Amino acid sequence: xxxxxxxxxxxxxxxxxxxxxxxxxxxxxxxxxxxxxxxxxxxxxxxxxxxxxxxxxxxxxxxxxxxxxxxxxxxxxxxxxxxxxxxxxxxxxxxxxxxxxxxxxxxxxxxxxxxxxxxxxxxxxxxxxxxxxx
Amino acid sequence: xxxxxxxxxxxxxxxxxxxxxxxxxxxxxxxxxxxxxxxxxxxxxxxxxxxxxxxxxxxxxxxxxxxxxxxxxxxxxxxxxxxxxxxxxxxxxxxxxxxxxxxxxxxxxxxxxxxxxxxxxxxxxxxxxxxxxx
DNA sequence: TGGTGTAATGTTATAATATTACATTTTGAA
DNA sequence: TTCAAAATGTAATATTATAACATTACACCA
Numbered sequence: 313x314x315x316x317x318x319x320x321x322x323x324x325x326x327x328x329x330x331x332x333x334x335x336x337x338x339x340x341x342x343x344x345x346x347x348x349x350x351x352x353x354x355x356x357x358x359x360x361x362x363x364x365x366x367x368x369x370x371x372x373x374x375x376x377x378x379x380x381x382x383x384x385x386x387x388x389x390x391x392x393x394x395x396x397x398x399x400x401x402x403x404x405x406x407x408x409x410x411x412x413x414x415x416x417x418x419x420x421x422x423x424x425x426x427x428x429x430x431x432x433x434x435x436x437x438x439x440x441x442x443x444x445x446x
Numbered sequence: 447x448x449x450x451x452x453x454x455x456x457x458x459x460x461x462x463x464x465x466x467x468x469x470x471x472x473x474x475x476x477x478x479x480x481x482x483x484x485x486x487x488x489x490x491x492x493x494x495x496x497x498x499x500x501x502x503x504x505x506x507x508x509x510x511x512x513x514x515x516x517x518x519x520x521x522x523x524x525x526x527x528x529x530x531x532x533x534x535x536x537x538x539x540x541x542x543x544x545x546x547x548x549x550x551x552x553x554x555x556x557x558x559x560x561x562x563x564x565x566x567x568x569x570x571x572x573x574x575x576x577x578x579x580x
Numbered sequence: 581t582g583g584t585g586t587a588a589t590g591t592t593a594t595a596a597t598a599t600t601a602c603a604t605t606t607t608g609a610a
Numbered sequence: 611t612t613c614a615a616a617a618t619g620t621a622a623t624a625t626t627a628t629a630a631c632a633t634t635a636c637a638c639c640a
Contacts, residue, residue, distance in 0.1 A: 429571035
């Protein structure tokens, strides 16, 4: 199976490229300003690309910040669910992966007679670097 | 110690009242339309009341939906952290309570050398009623 | 009692985030 | 080749949230 990114369209590749080269999450309009020279003129073009990239799991949205990050994990299965560690001091974001959050949340949901489908988890605090500086 | 709600101002009481009488989370502008007859005319008045209510833990924000809910738990300690079960079919929202999430997330964060401070968790799926109807 | 400082309020304007609507073009499979 | 689905382009607008600044309410206490 070919890499998903080989199937991306021009706009999608452009948007993903900007996100992959960013060390931080980016907002939709920041992305837009960054790529206007590449022929993308309207917010909608960015949002459409983001929608697709999120759908295939190459990009995740950080809900509490209205920001978007490229996923660094090949074949990330977080197409729907996301789990982040967000540094309140430097805004650095790390994705939690490959853990048992799914089963843990399923159990929590069960206790409430709720059928788990997906989740978004955002943990705020201090990243390794900022902890040391304090 | 007196109930916190006794110290609320007029606008804060008005906004909290609307939320407490709603069976669902409400958006800021929906709240605004609902209470314009009570003398609140501008978005800012609603947002300011919401900010305060969130600060004291009487209201929580659902980040993924830009919506707000009154907290039903007396003396809710979720002044900063929130955990919700959100039904994808009927939009019903239930708050998860109990603090075992805190310790679980702290551990997850530790593994990444991250200092936990607070979190927001939104679990999507089917509530009890909607599960049965399916 | 009146001054003082803080919090809350009122009002207008505007910023920031996201979607609708609709016409057109590209793409890829039958 | 043809046709439908997906993607694109463009303008307008909807939705969510904050900035800026003038004014008012109220607790505290000299």
